[in-house]
Amino acid sequence: AQTVTQSQPEMSVQEAETVTLSCTYDTSESDYYLFWYKQPPSRQMILVIRQEAYKQQNATENRFSVNFQKAAKSFSLKISDSQLGDAAMYFCAYRSLERSNYKLTFGKGTLLTVNP
Amino acid sequence: NAGVMQNPRHLVRRRGQEARLRCSPMKGHSHVYWYRQLPEEGLKFMVYLQKENIIDESGMPKERFSAEFPKEGPSILRIQQVVRGDSAAYFCASPAPGSSYNEQFFGPGTRLTVL
Numbered sequence: 001a002q003t004v005t006q007s008q009p010e011m012s013v014q015e016a017e018t019v020t021l022s023c024t025y026d027t028s029e030s031d032y033y034l035f036w037y038k039q040p041p042s043r044q045m046i047l048v049i050r051q052e053a054y055k056q057q058n059a060t061e062n063r064f065s066v067n068f069q070k071a072a073k074s075f076s077l078k079i080s081d082s083q084l085g086d087a088a089m090y091f092c093a094y095r096s097l098e099r100s101n102y103k104l105t106f107g108k109g110t111l112l113t114v115n116p
Numbered sequence: 117n118a119g120v121m122q123n124p125r126h127l128v129r130r131r132g133q134e135a136r137l138r139c140s141p142m143k144g145h146s147h148v149y150w151y152r153q154l155p156e157e158g159l160k161f162m163v164y165l166q167k168e169n170i171i172d173e174s175g176m177p178k179e180r181f182s183a184e185f186p187k188e189g190p191s192i193l194r195i196q197q198v199v200r201g202d203s204a205a206y207f208c209a210s211p212a213p214g215s216s217y218n219e220q221f222f223g224p225g226t227r228l229t230v231l
Contacts, residue, residue, distance in 0.1 A: 045222035
């Protein structure tokens with residue numbers, strides 16, 4: 001079974017600065033997707049960014065980018081120019097591609113605080 | 117995502133009562149995933165349903181929990197004889213139609229409180 005580990009329960013960053021959230025995972029599969037979801041105080045789960053394991057190029061979405069290291073099974077999220085609205089819980093998630101079941105396996109999350 | 121509907125948003129039950137949580141997936145979609153988020157935890161997969169079929173229930177507790185997705189109407193997650201440990205946020209998710217990633221979009225969740 002796959003596992004996802006987020007080793008930082010809490011992180012803080014100054015507004016306009018850059019922060020990196022860590023995620024590692026364990027799998028024996030070669031094809032999979034990785035995701036970062038954001039959960040603000042409203043509790044709505046919002047997809048931030050996705051990465052296909054077969055792609056070497058790191059995904060980017062505006063101020064959000066990932067550092068995907070397949071051999072190390074590492075998938076960190078970098079938030080540049082942090083904004084107050086970025087404050088939220090961030091969850092890393094894994095999804096297998098080797099079957100048609102698209103269930104997600106989540107880490108325990110990292111609570112990000114943005115200081116003005 | 118506004119396309120996935122859940123109700124109620126908040127549900128309060130006393131120990132021993134039944135809880136029914138409803139989920140309507142994105143329009144035109146017939147796949148629903150249920151997840152549970154305990155306090156201070158990440159989301160954990162419970163069950164995956166297609167219309168009238170349970171595809172994967174490997175995350176469902178063996179007792180008191182059941183799920184269905186009838187031909188007509190929403191998917192229902194049913195918890196019988198609730199206990200305090202069932203207090204959690206319950207989310208359903210639906211794959212986005214037409215998405216090459218088949219990424220899941222989540223409903224707003226139902227927050228269950230057991231007194």
